Amino acid sequence: MNDEKKLLNVTIDGVELEVPAGTTILAAAERVGAVIPRYCYHPGLSAPAVCRMCLVEVEGAPKPLASCVQPVQDDMVVHTNTAQARKARRAAVEFLLMNHPLDCPICDAAGQCELQDYAFETGQLKTRYVEPKLVMGRDKVTPEIVYFADRCILCTRCVRFMDEIAKDPVLVVINRGQRGYIDTMTGELFENPFSINIVDVCPVGALVNEDFLFKARAWDLDQTASICPGCSQGCNVSLGTKEERIVRAKPRFNPEVNSYWMCDHGRKTVINWGAGARIEVPMARDGDELKPVDWPQALDALSEAIGNEPGRARAIVSAGASNESLFTLRRLMEELGSDGGVFRVPTGPEAELPGFPKLKLRRDRVPNAKGAELLGFQRSDAVFDSAQGHRGALFVLEDTLEGAPDGFGTNAELFVYIGTRLNPAARSADIVLPSTTFAEMAGTFTNFEGRVQRFEQALRGPGLARPWWLTGSALLERLGAGGRYRTAAEVFAALASEVSEYEGLNYEVLGLKGAGAPGSSAAATAG
Amino acid sequence: MSDGLHPAVVSAQPSQRDEKNPDAPLFEGEYQDRLEKILSRYPFKRAALLPVLNMAQQVRGWISPDTIKRVAEILELSPAYVRSVASFYTMFQLRPAGKYLIQVCTGIGCDLCGAEDVVEGLLKATGTRIGETSADGKYTVVEVECLAGCGFPTMVQINDRMYENVKAEDVEGLLKELD
Numbered sequence: 001m002n003d004e005k006k007l008l009n010v011t012i013d014g015v016e017l018e019v020p021a022g023t024t025i026l027a028a029a030e031r032v033g034a035v036i037p038r039y040c041y042h043p044g045l046s047a048p049a050v051c052r053m054c055l056v057e058v059e060g061a062p063k064p065l066a067s068c069v070q071p072v073q074d075d076m077v078v079h080t081n082t083a084q085a086r087k088a089r090r091a092a093v094e095f096l097l098m099n100h101p102l103d104c105p106i107c108d109a110a111g112q113c114e115l116q117d118y119a120f121e122t123g124q125l126k127t128r129y130v131e132p133k134l135v136m137g138r139d140k141v142t143p144e145i146v147y148f149a150d151r152c153i154l155c156t157r158c159v160r161f162m163d164e165i166a167k168d169p170v171l172v173v174i175n176r177g178q179r180g181y182i183d184t185m186t187g188e189l190f191e192n193p194f195s196i197n198i199v200d201v202c203p204v205g206a207l208v209n210e211d212f213l214f215k216a217r218a219w220d221l222d223q224t225a226s227i228c229p230g231c232s233q234g235c236n237v238s239l240g241t242k243e244e245r246i247v248r249a250k251p252r253f254n255p256e257v258n259s260y261w262m263c264d265h266g267r268k269t270v271i272n273w274g275a276g277a278r279i280e281v282p283m284a285r286d287g288d289e290l291k292p293v294d295w296p297q298a299l300d301a302l303s304e305a306i307g308n309e310p311g312r313a314r315a316i317v318s319a320g321a322s323n324e325s326l327f328t329l330r331r332l333m334e335e336l337g338s339d340g341g342v343f344r345v346p347t348g349p350e351a352e353l354p355g356f357p358k359l360k361l362r363r364d365r366v367p368n369a370k371g372a373e374l375l376g377f378q379r380s381d382a383v384f385d386s387a388q389g390h391r392g393a394l395f396v397l398e399d400t401l402e403g404a405p406d407g408f409g410t411n412a413e414l415f416v417y418i419g420t421r422l423n424p425a426a427r428s429a430d431i432v433l434p435s436t437t438f439a440e441m442a443g444t445f446t447n448f449e450g451r452v453q454r455f456e457q458a459l460r461g462p463g464l465a466r467p468w469w470l471t472g473s474a475l476l477e478r479l480g481a482g483g484r485y486r487t488a489a490e491v492f493a494a495l496a497s498e499v500s501e502y503e504g505l506n507y508e509v510l511g512l513k514g515a516g517a518p519g520s521s522a523a524a525t526a527g
Numbered sequence: 528m529s530d531g532l533h534p535a536v537v538s539a540q541p542s543q544r545d546e547k548n549p550d551a552p553l554f555e556g557e558y559q560d561r562l563e564k565i566l567s568r569y570p571f572k573r574a575a576l577l578p579v580l581n582m583a584q585q586v587r588g589w590i591s592p593d594t595i596k597r598v599a600e601i602l603e604l605s606p607a608y609v610r611s612v613a614s615f616y617t618m619f620q621l622r623p624a625g626k627y628l629i630q631v632c633t634g635i636g637c638d639l640c641g642a643e644d645v646v647e648g649l650l651k652a653t654g655t656r657i658g659e660t661s662a663d664g665k666y667t668v669v670e671v672e673c674l675a676g677c678g679f680p681t682m683v684q685i686n687d688r689m690y691e692n693v694k695a696e697d698v699e700g701l702l703k704e705l706d
């Protein structure tokens with residue numbers, strides 16, 4: 001133990017620093033801002049040192065050393081960018097490019113490819129290899145992942161992900177040398193709930209997700225920090241968006257929640273969330289019909305209806321709604337006299353990532369069940385029962401109303417539907433307000449263990465759709481029931497001052513990695 | 528042997544592929560004993576992979592997917608890993624070969640001395656392409672890297688027999704020799 005704490009002196013590119021014994025040169029170099037090119041090394045995997053891309057010059061060493069595995073020694077003097085180091089790396093790249101098709105113009109990885117980056121950086125723009133290139137073609141490895149063998153640089157990151165993290169060692173290198181390629185036991189497709197992570201770890205365009213294949217160029221995507229809504233784990237993700245559509249979700253590193261990984265179900269959920277015809281304008285009942293209105297009219301209608309004292313309020317909410325939206329609804333219900341609200345939770349089988357067991361695709365396939373609970377809403381398997389015969393005010397917040405019984409909400413004095421899709425049951429509402437999805441607003445979700453995590457707005461909502469907390473707080477202001485919130489951060493601040501579990505938290509404290517609410521099991525690990 | 532073809536190493540166990548039963552029981556009888564002997568020589572099971580594969584190939588003539596699974600079971604490895612290792616070595620046949628498996632060295636030494644022409648001649652004479660088995664089931668021609676006889680290029684190995692100094696013009700005689 002003492003040994004591990006021992007600090008060693010090292011000089012990297014002229015900068016002196018101290019690092020704990022056991023630190024690799026590559027990791028130490030990162031601390032002084034020197035990013036050493038690497039292919040086989042991935043921070044979430046073991047380092048086999050097979051690519052020779054990370055070679056650096058170490059004074060006194062007879063030849064360049066592989067910095068990804070070479071531990072720092074006391075008083076070591078390292079040069080990451082001398083002629084010798086550059087020459088070694090240039091040779092590595094030249095070998096890798098020997099049979100590489102260089103089909104960057106049609107390669108999904110172009111623009112985010114480490115081979116492109118380092119080939120460019122090492123500056124050898126022409127090959128000296130004149131023989132015809134070996135052509136191997138492509139094949140599927142899972143029902144949705146395509147493997148382009150010619151682009152593969154045999155770094156074995158995918159092999160190690162399946163072996164070390166998924167603990168499902170289905171991928172291996174077949175053959176050797178330039179004829180080597182990645183395959184399964186008999187070439188059959190494999191399936192694993194975390195398979196698409198192999199696409200993320202691939203440093204080149206050899207493994208690509210069909211979902212994204214040929215859809216967009218990496219440099220055309222906007223990236224937004226977000227949270228996966230696929231289950232109560234709350235994986236940190238980065239949404240790649242283009243022309244107001246989510247084209248992919250990639251995991252965003254968070255050592256407390258998902259490390260570098262996320263599950264396949266989550267990726268699909270992100271892309272499909274909010275797909276389909278949307279409610280784009282507010283609507284108010286006019287006799288038998290729902291008529292489109294503008295926001296001032298909608299708010300007029302709503303405050304008038306509330307002024308008529310429709311009776312106590314009940315609600316069915318979605319556990320996919322943000323804490324801010326749920327809190328705003330709770331405030332409004334309190335104005336009317338709250339009769340309680342319920343939410344339902346679709347479930348599915350749990351799947352653990354054995355190499356990082358903190359990450360599980362959780363049974364609860366919604367992102368904010370815990371948040372809804374902390375705000376006083378109740379989980380229920382029969383959400384329609386309590387609302388069905390209710391005679392006062394009935395609010396539905398973002399529940400799809402799928403499976404609602406006939407005549408749902410017709411007994412209510414006032415039935416307000418706030419959501420994104422107009423299912424038949426929502427058509428009997430008196431007032432319909434379009435709201436936004438998690439991708440179209442800023443907000444927070446509280447994951448299964450009480451960790452509160454922020455997501456940022458990635459898309460514009462369609463038409464006149466607005467986050468409910470914005471609509472709701474405008475309404476509260478009209479009713480003389482509190483100040484108007486201009487940002488999600490303000491709503492959260494108000495929430496945190498009212499709900500003890502969130503005490504001391506605000507958007508700044510949460511940052512983009514989230515924090516546990518004091519008293520929750522996540523508190524100790526909050527960062 | 529005539530025509531300047533010298534059989535260099537004659538294997539103690541001639542392995543004519545067609546004599547092998549691809550479904551022969553593995554690791555039974557004398558092979559069970561040999562397996563145990565092999566295992567006793569290594570500190571852990573994984574280390575015995577190459578000799579065990581070698582033995583399996585001797586019994587069955589080639590390394591079939593079924594053989595891979597059996598070996599994986601016995602050595603407590605994943606089948607994919609066993610396939611990976613077997614595919615690394617050209618000595619392991621991952622496909623059934625013809626009666627005569629003709630391995631031509633195209634390593635640097637032999638290549639410089641005309642191995643390509645020998646390969647071409649063999650393919651022409653047998654009417655096959657690299658790795659394919661001829662229609663009559665007799666010949667399979669493959670390229671291998673260095674048969675460790677670089678002083679006698681081109682090296683050709685037919686089943687377990689080595690031939691030195693093979694030239695393109697020797698091909699015909701060589702094939703006749705086999706029948």
Ligand code: SF4
Binds near residue numbers: 152157201207
């Ligand atoms: S497919 Fe990608 S991750 Fe896998 S070995 Fe090839 S380059 Fe590396």
Ligand code: SF4
Binds near residue numbers: 266
């Ligand atoms: S584990 Fe849950 S939160 Fe993480 S990616 Fe999968 S569905 Fe999303």
Ligand code: FES
Binds near residue numbers: 039041048
């Ligand atoms: S990154 Fe160090 S050898 Fe591959």
Ligand code: FES
Binds near residue numbers: 633638674677682
């Ligand atoms: S190169 Fe042919 S035997 Fe060595």
